[in-house]
Amino acid sequence: MIDPVAVIGAGVMGHGIAQLFAAAGAQVRLHDVDTPRLEGALREVDRSLLLLVEEGVLQAQAASAARARIHPTTDLEGALRGAALVTECIPEILDAKHALFARVERVVAADALLVSNTSTFPIARLAEGAVHPERMAITHYFNPAQLVPLVEVVPHPSMPPGRVERVMEILSAIGKRPVLLRRDVPGFVANRLQAALVREALHLLETGVASAEDIDTVLTEGPGVRWPFLGPVEMVDLGGLDVWRRVIDNLAPELCREEGAPAHLRERVERGDLGAKTGAGFHDYAGGRGEARLRHRDRALVRLAELKRRLEEPPRD
Numbered sequence: 001m002i003d004p005v006a007v008i009g010a011g012v013m014g015h016g017i018a019q020l021f022a023a024a025g026a027q028v029r030l031h032d033v034d035t036p037r038l039e040g041a042l043r044e045v046d047r048s049l050l051l052l053v054e055e056g057v058l059q060a061q062a063a064s065a066a067r068a069r070i071h072p073t074t075d076l077e078g079a080l081r082g083a084a085l086v087t088e089c090i091p092e093i094l095d096a097k098h099a100l101f102a103r104v105e106r107v108v109a110a111d112a113l114l115v116s117n118t119s120t121f122p123i124a125r126l127a128e129g130a131v132h133p134e135r136m137a138i139t140h141y142f143n144p145a146q147l148v149p150l151v152e153v154v155p156h157p158s159m160p161p162g163r164v165e166r167v168m169e170i171l172s173a174i175g176k177r178p179v180l181l182r183r184d185v186p187g188f189v190a191n192r193l194q195a196a197l198v199r200e201a202l203h204l205l206e207t208g209v210a211s212a213e214d215i216d217t218v219l220t221e222g223p224g225v226r227w228p229f230l231g232p233v234e235m236v237d238l239g240g241l242d243v244w245r246r247v248i249d250n251l252a253p254e255l256c257r258e259e260g261a262p263a264h265l266r267e268r269v270e271r272g273d274l275g276a277k278t279g280a281g282f283h284d285y286a287g288g289r290g291e292a293r294l295r296h297r298d299r300a301l302v303r304l305a306e307l308k309r310r311l312e313e314p315p316r317d
């Protein structure tokens, strides 16, 4: 493992990442510029640890020990002093990330690892102006970071192989499933796959092919049932390459090719219907339904992880 760890930015992603390192035994300094965000982050960690205890995947004592290892602070330099790993989770604004990394580099030791949870910036742009780009990488977690196993890893091209391996080892040690990308592309792999699917789903909705409920049901009761166990490339192998050649040849010309977001998505955003967080999106989330759906998602993710773990265990005899 690695210790101590600094997590910078205690928003949607930062609190989950802090929880992961603390649960794996590291002392975690969780820094944010905003005290209420720090307090909110700790409440989220408490809620998430309680869920893990309720679901029987974490002992109550281990949960309180993990919680005690998270040290919230608004003092950036204090959070960074002596940190062996710094995970940046501030908003997706390049200038802000550059300014933060410049401050980080002034404080941390030369062998510290500096990683970013950026969703969109290439590592080369993030590291522009860095004194030691060879210690920088992207580690792209998924929301909720404490429950989704995948982390996509994009090291700076100058990072020595031994250090890349170290990043992968650290992520495995906190229970993640790291995937090392061979090349830096916008959206990495996971968001490209998701964006292709969401673009088509919203196109089908806009053109009246099915209702929002039915489009969601088609996925959760259809292809989505296989996806926790079977990726798209192996799915082609199992279905037959000849079959998929015909499927793609016949369907590709029919698929949505819009280069931007569809009009009905833009209109909702413009009138302030942003989904669960404002109470309305394509579905209705009034009366606490959004919060309830998020809690249901988290519990389902914990149980799914447990099911996958059991299925991957070798047979007893």
Ligand SMILES: NC(=O)c1ccc[n+]([C@@H]2O[C@H](COP(=O)([O-])OP(=O)(O)OC[C@H]3O[C@@H](n4cnc5c(N)ncnc54)[C@H](O)[C@@H]3O)[C@@H](O)[C@H]2O)c1
Binding pocket: 008, 009, 010, 011, 012, 013, 014, 031, 032, 033, 034, 037, 088, 089, 090, 091, 092, 096, 100, 117, 118, 119, 120, 140, 141, 142, 143
């Ligand atoms: N939300 C997601 O689903 C998701 C998924 C993967 C990656 N990401 C990426 O993770 C990063 C963080 O996203 P988020 O959704 O957690 O954002 P967020 O807005 O929820 O949280 C960002 C936090 O950073 C704090 N902050 C802002 N400037 C700061 C600074 N200079 N120093 C310290 N703290 C500062 C804010 O007060 C806020 O609490 C972004 O790069 C985003 O693209 C987000």
